[in-house]
Amino acid sequence: MKALIFSNTGDPHEVLQLGELPDPKPGKGEVLVRMVLSPINPSDLHMIRGRYGYQPELPASPGAEGVGVVERLGEGVETLAPGNRVMFLRTWNLWRELVICRAEDLFPIPLTLSDETAAIAYTNPVTAWALTRSSHSLQEGDWLLQTAAASSVGKLVLQLAQVHKFRTINVVRRREQEEIVRSLGGDEVVCTADEDLRSRMTELTDGHGVTHAIDCVAGELGAEVTRGLAPGGTLLVYGALSTHRQTDPAKFTMPIFSPKLIYTTAKVQGWWIVRWTAAQPTSVLRACVGEILSLLGSGTLTVPEVHVFPVSEYRAALRVADGEAGDKKILVRF
Structure with missing residues (x-):
């Protein structure tokens, strides 16, 4: 699978690379998700620069928000099915074509929401x-x-x-x-x-x-x-x-x-x-996200316009997100 990876912290334009990793397999209680879209948030750029409150063990991928499609279920997962569109809760390392995630940290996306809206329905909302x-x-x-x-x-x-x-x-x-x-x-x-x-x-x-x-x-x-x-x-x-x-x-x-x-x-x-999401019972976080998605679906809550780049053009996406995006959110399509 393709993945955006950084092995050292520094300028994102210099240290982030598009590479290949082995396809992962889901374990018990886990789900394999094929990524569709993920935004470039300021927190992602902070992390690549080594200035964020959470720094992963390197090499790692940025990304803590996005939308994907369930590809395969691990043992014991009954709440989701292959083909379900999902958004991620409390998950890192999302700038990859395939992501392993706990089933409880995935939330089904209503048909009323586009991929673009769902991809930015977590961090800021x-x-x-x-x-x-x-x-x-x-x-x-x-x-x-x-x-x-x-x-x-x-x-x-x-x-x-x-x-x-x-x-x-x-x-x-x-x-x-x-x-x-x-x-x-x-x-x-x-x-x-x-x-x-x-x-x-x-x-x-x-x-x-x-x-x-x-x-x-x-x-x-x-x-x-x-x-x-x-x-x-x-x-x-x-x-x-x-x-x-x-x-x-x-x-x-x-x-x-x-x-x-x-x-x-x-x-x-x-x-x-x-820290807030980590401290919440899963039921509280899911209730919060459920309300947000309902408000987005009804049009009561709106998110910014987006500009989508294919993953192959990630350098251009970084450049825009790092200074030229204005009010738009920059998304990477995997």
Whole structure:
């Protein structure tokens, strides 16, 4: 089988190679899946560069999201059948033509969803769902502040807010992003290019501070959100600048005034989808994914447009994903 492999960490354009590996065979409780599509996510590029929170034993393949077709069942697997389209949960090494996976970590894809939509229905949608519905447990009428509100996850949060009736304060860095946020139902928008975030947080919360916040920027912006937390408020930090090319450690540092945390008992907590999914009972994760696929199938939830490259053109796919993709998701077809 063909596989995209890296034996050393470094620049993805230099260390990732298209090679051949023996075809794997499923063991007890496992399934052999023929890959169809997998996206190039920033986390994949982080991993190849050696900067991700999980680093596999090398040589390895990137990829933790995608869609495939069941090829063969291992002993004892009765929940799936050859020919089933499936998406992957809690699985690595997906940039290969054939993948071995535990049956419990595969989820059947409804006929209402295209391969392209299903291929990107896990990482960002589950992140948005888990941050708002699980870790923050937002209820109808609750307020959530989010940075990078026009990002892929930010847009999904806005759509989930319409479903579950929580309200949002949305931080963007360019005024033209306000229209995007408003079109998705964002309640309040703060543009840091021409507004002071701290004063706007004070104004919007009548001086009480923000109780629920999520941040994927870190740095000074994350620190500013921390300063605006209400007593007992919580900020979940799930990203840092959203760029896999950033190398300046200062950009990741959040200068936080400790007395503020002490006297308000506010909390700043790191959040990572890998740890969240690992901590969930399989039933909880499958319920989450089931809701996401239902919302995608009905059109209530939407994902970005995609640009698909055949695996033979993986270098071109990397180049676009590493800087030219814009709002599109880059997919590799195996």
